[in-house]
Amino acid sequence: MSYVVYLAAAALGLSGVLLFRRPRNPLVLSTSVAITLGALVFLCSAPLTLAAVNDLTGIPNFGAPLTYGMITAYSCALLILLTHWRGGSRARVRRLVLRSVAAYTLLVVAIIVLFAHADADTERLRDLDTYYANTPYMREMILLYLLGHSAATLVMAAVCVRWAREVTGLLRTGLRLIVLGAMVDVTGFQLAKYTAVAARWTGHDLDTLSTNVAPPMASLAGLLCAAGFVLPRLLPSLTAHWRGLTDYRRLTPLWSLLRHVSTSPKPPTSWWDLPPTRLHWREVCIHDALLALAPYFDDRIRAHAHAAALRAGASPHQARVTAEAAMVTDAARRAAAREAPLDRPSAHRLHATEASGTSDLVELSQALHHPLPPAARREDTARTTPEPEEPHVA
Structure with a gap:
């Protein structure tokens, strides 16, 4: 399971790196930050990473609040990205960004405080949500991070659905991918987590939904959302590069005929040139x-x-x-x-x-x-x- 999660993290991280070319552009910066945080979420949630973090800190289950905090920060980054993407007056964008940061910062603080007060001495790498579903403070911490992520996902999906009706082309395709990723997240990850935790509250065991269904669905949802954010910005550039490479090769017969003309300068290019x-x-x-x-x-x-x-x-x-x-x-x-x-x-x-x-x-x-x-x-x-x-x- 860890290797599948690491693969998703690597794919998201590569997307963020490809986009991070103009760091002073708020939209590019917010896109790169959101995708990078998504990659960090997958990296931190892998059982191998959780075990390493717990051993490094000497605190059982310390990887849990770290992962939940990353998920919360990722949810906030999605809302900030959506705010920059939609645009508007600078004052309005700034106000909405500050509200999102303030709300999710409080949520991260609450997660840390609840974990500090909880009795969670038994290390759980794959089934922490269900194992501690009835433990005081841990129960509230788990519910808080799920609710915060659900709120961000549903808001993002609603905004993208409305916006997709107003635009065309690659932007509409990207928005539809984001909506699809959000629906996979809601139904495949969040609903599975809620159901498994609620089953524990009522004395039933549906842990497999949390341990076996939710993680791959979260990976798929993250990749779909990342594709939706990246596609409208990256595909035109990739298309231009592909067209340039195709034309470069199709000019080979003419260049082969003319390259020996004495006055023709040789191209000062290297193999790494675009x-x-x-x-x-x-x-x-x-x-x-x-x-x-x-x-x-x-x-x-x-x-x-x-x-x-x-x-x-x-x-x-x-x-x-x-x-x-x-x-x-x-x-x-x-x-x-x-x-x-x-x-x-x-x-x-x-x-x-x-x-x-x-x-x-x-x-x-x-x-x-x-x-x-x-x-x-x-x-x-x-x-x-x-x-x-x-x-x-x-």
Whole structure:
């Protein structure tokens, strides 16, 4: 059981680290704090951790108020995060945050005081809630932390349900994940705990709900809520990185053709650079190389390839891209062979160098996969092969 809980803690902790990039942003900070506290809750509640804390302090069951205090702080952090997420005037946000902090600070103090007055000398690592369900002060402490967590969860779910009706896209998806996580928490963790404790009060034994059902449900709920908070903020960034990596790879044919152009700078990047950075430098190098090849651009190559592509059934757009790819390929071949630039190079400006964004460069790069149309190749061969001289008549 400890290893499952540790896995959930690691997943939550990683999410918090990924988000913690702009600590001065209240929303980012509150999100990272809430997710990190959730990770600490799972870390502290694992039986191995509880045993280590009890041994370290020399106080039996000291891990219980520590875990309950963490759960209470996590509940408060969820409310604070929701307050920042909803926004509003600075005064209103500050007022709501202070109220949440004050209420849950008092709850943490109450948990500590109740534990200090309780008689809990028998160490219980997995079934403390039910074992001490009828013990004075421990009973109240257990009920307090459950009620505090329930209040925060229900408020969070209610706010997210109302807010989800007003928004769309990733934000709505994130809110629905939070609501789903809250419902799993309420029904799978809290209801199981309440039922098991109440069963002890009435002389029955439903401890398995508290020891075997509640922990995995709490882990699942925490992961769902974390995904709901992280998704709207992290997914756009991950999508941008993935798009950058895809475009970077799709530019490989064009870069392979142009990388040996002498005036083309080599990208000053390293393997740890993010995909958008690598893509930016590849674009810069390709643009510089195309500029250096401009004296070799031949309008006849482009015209022949364009006409051949149209005859083959290509659309005007596809024919233009194919023709420009043929002209760039020919120019790169001439430059590599150290031929002299053309006396009258083409004045045509490549669309990929005129348009903004990467999509047109990628399209030009992908066009290099297709061979030069046969008609254009025959015309190019006829143009580059010198005609035999007529015999001299004496």
